[in-house]
Amino acid sequence: MTLPQAPLQDILVKHPHEESSLIMLLQDVQEAYRYLPPEILVEIAKTLNVPKAKVFGVATFYKAFSMEPRGETEIKVCCGTACHVRGSTLIMDEFKRTLGVEEGETTEDGKFTLEAVNCVGTCAMAPVIVVKDVYHGHMTVNKLGKLLKSLNPKKTKTTGEKAS
Numbered sequence: 001m002t003l004p005q006a007p008l009q010d011i012l013v014k015h016p017h018e019e020s021s022l023i024m025l026l027q028d029v030q031e032a033y034r035y036l037p038p039e040i041l042v043e044i045a046k047t048l049n050v051p052k053a054k055v056f057g058v059a060t061f062y063k064a065f066s067m068e069p070r071g072e073t074e075i076k077v078c079c080g081t082a083c084h085v086r087g088s089t090l091i092m093d094e095f096k097r098t099l100g101v102e103e104g105e106t107t108e109d110g111k112f113t114l115e116a117v118n119c120v121g122t123c124a125m126a127p128v129i130v131v132k133d134v135y136h137g138h139m140t141v142n143k144l145g146k147l148l149k150s151l152n153p154k155k156t157k158t159t160g161e162k163a164s
Contacts (some may be wrong), residue, residue, distance in 0.1 A: 007032035008040055012047055019050050022058055026065055034070040071106045071113035073151055075099075075131050080119030082126040087140075091127055092116060094141045098148060111152065 011028040015021040025044055029036055036059045045052040059065050077083075077092045092103070095114050099107050106113040122128050125137025129144075136147060 008043060012044075017047055017049070019048055019054075022048060022050065022055065023062075026055075026059055030065055034072070035066045035068055038067070069106060069110065072111050073132060074113045074115060075129060076115045076117045076120070078118075078120045078122075078126070078128045078130070079116045080123065080126075082123035083119075083128055086126040088127040090141060091129065091139050091144060094144050098144070 008029065011025060011032060014028065015025055022044070025048075026036060029040055029044070033040065038056075041055045041059055042052055045055040048055075060067065075095060077088055077095065079088050079092070092114075096102060099112055099114055101107055101112070101114050103114055103116045117130070120128055120130060120135065122135055122137060125135065127137075127139045129136050129139050129147075131147065131151065136143070
């Protein structure tokens with residue numbers, strides 16, 4: 001698969017071509033491609049004149065980066081103690097069932113990636129999920145269905161059935 005070079009070229013011109021730009025470049029590439037494609041990492045190493053091992057090491061060290069394609073929408077389910085006690089396991093199980101994926105996986109259509117995360121620091125609103133950097137507190141299985149429908153309005157289910 002050949003990736004479009006336009007986003008990469010736009011990203012490269014925004015940053016100085018020095019090692020200190022590496023993390024900022026990786027963040028921008030992650031945002032543009034929804035993951036860090038290996039061929040792009042090789043190009044970054046050449047551009048910054050740093051070893052490929054360093055670029056791949058940074059890319060794989062930080063949890064914020066992914067070497068696998070991510071969904072257009074990332075759903076993060078807090079699994080911290082307060083959320084766990086208040087039912088985040090039920091929320092996670094319902095997301096898995098509804099989306100047809102396990103933790104860390106992306107739906108076949110590339111729309112959603114489901115992640116379990118440690119405490120997001122909003123224990124008073126437990127259980128909490130984060131979607132598109134928006135915190136949804138006091139989450140329930142019933143609220144989850146409505147939220148998914150609002151994120152995917154052209155379908156009644158994430159399995160691809162068209163709304164009538």
